[in-house]
Amino acid sequence: MKVQRQNLNKAETMFKHIIARTPCPALVDGLSEAGMGKPDYEKAMEQHNDYIRALQTCGVDITLLPPANDHPDSVFVEDPALCTPYCAVITRPGADSRRNEAELIAPALHRFYDNVERIIAPGTLDAGDVMQVGSHYYIGKSARTNDEGAQQLIVILEKYGMTGSIVTLEEVLHLKTGLAYLENGNLLAAGEFVTKPEFQQYNIVEVPVDESYAANCIWVNGKVIMPSGYPVTREKVARLGYEVIEVDTSEFQKVDGGVSCMSLRF
Ligand code: CIR
Numbered sequence: 478m479k480v481q482r483q484n485l486n487k488a489e490t491m492f493k494h495i496i497a498r499t500p501c502p503a504l505v506d507g508l509s510e511a512g513m514g515k516p517d518y519e520k521a522m523e524q525h526n527d528y529i530r531a532l533q534t535c536g537v538d539i540t541l542l543p544p545a546n547d548h549p550d551s552v553f554v555e556d557p558a559l560c561t562p563y564c565a566v567i568t569r570p571g572a573d574s575r576r577n578e579a580e581l582i583a584p585a586l587h588r589f590y591d592n593v594e595r596i597i598a599p600g601t602l603d604a605g606d607v608m609q610v611g612s613h614y615y616i617g618k619s620a621r622t623n624d625e626g627a628q629q630l631i632v633i634l635e636k637y638g639m640t641g642s643i644v645t646l647e648e649v650l651h652l653k654t655g656l657a658y659l660e661n662g663n664l665l666a667a668g669e670f671v672t673k674p675e676f677q678q679y680n681i682v683e684v685p686v687d688e689s690y691a692a693n694c695i696w697v698n699g700k701v702i703m704p705s706g707y708p709v710t711r712e713k714v715a716r717l718g719y720e721v722i723e724v725d726t727s728e729f730q731k732v733d734g735g736v737s738c739m740s741l742r743f
Pocket of ligand 1: 572604650735
């Protein structure tokens with residue numbers, strides 16, 4: 478069934494659909510700057526199963542795509558596509574080794590959307606750099622997303638009555654490596670994002686430096702899925718009234734991935 482228009486003025490958008498992809502054995506060769514060693518594939522599979530089980534408790538239907546061993550980072554479906562209420566956007570990932578993930582994810586998007594747009598060369602954009610707050614999208618300019626890609630996305634968003642603005646990143650890989658919008662004005666933020674002027678309008682919930690990995694969380698229909706092992710952040714999120722579901726993502730952390738990177742939510 479194709480995605481229906483939703484009322485963007487609602488305080489919260491309820492997600493109906495999730496797209497995820499089973500990790501492939503080549504995950505062990507995924508791009509990484511973490512310096513934490515290579516992932517254990519068997520363990521990564523168990524952790525991914527737990528992640529899918531956590532999503533299943535959130536009242537969404539889940540499309541689980543098959544492993545794609547020619548694409549080591551393909552479990553991170555968040556980067557080659559952006560799913561908005563009005564259109565999907567096939568991105569042009571900034572890393573050469575991930576460029577073809579755009580074609581890989583395209584058929585799944587066409588199953589749900591009549592309107593499918595594209596980021597084209599010389600633009601590059603990883604949708605891990607894109608954070609939705611209602612009908613506005615913050616776009617991180619990063620090592621992966623260039624100005625041209627961000628500008629193309631703004632034009633696409635405006636075509637469908639939405640807006641976008643650019644945030645320049647200095648420290649982290651992707652915008653959502655350090656930021657998670659938890660709806661209702663609550664913004665989980667780590668490092669460089671805590672003091673950025675564009676986010677001061679939100680209730681910033683600061684993630685301590687030694688728990689910065691926990692800034693990559695997802696809000697799914699009133700619940701917050703976060704990585705396990707970050708008690709201070711967990712407590713802060715729980716105190717906001719959310720039901721917290723913790724999942725172990727240690728094997729994905731070794732290839733710079735986290736909770737948000739492993740699903741498209743729309
Ligand atoms: C990469 O470097 O592209 C992958 N190893 C990790 C991608 C993580 N995705 C995300 O933060 N949205």
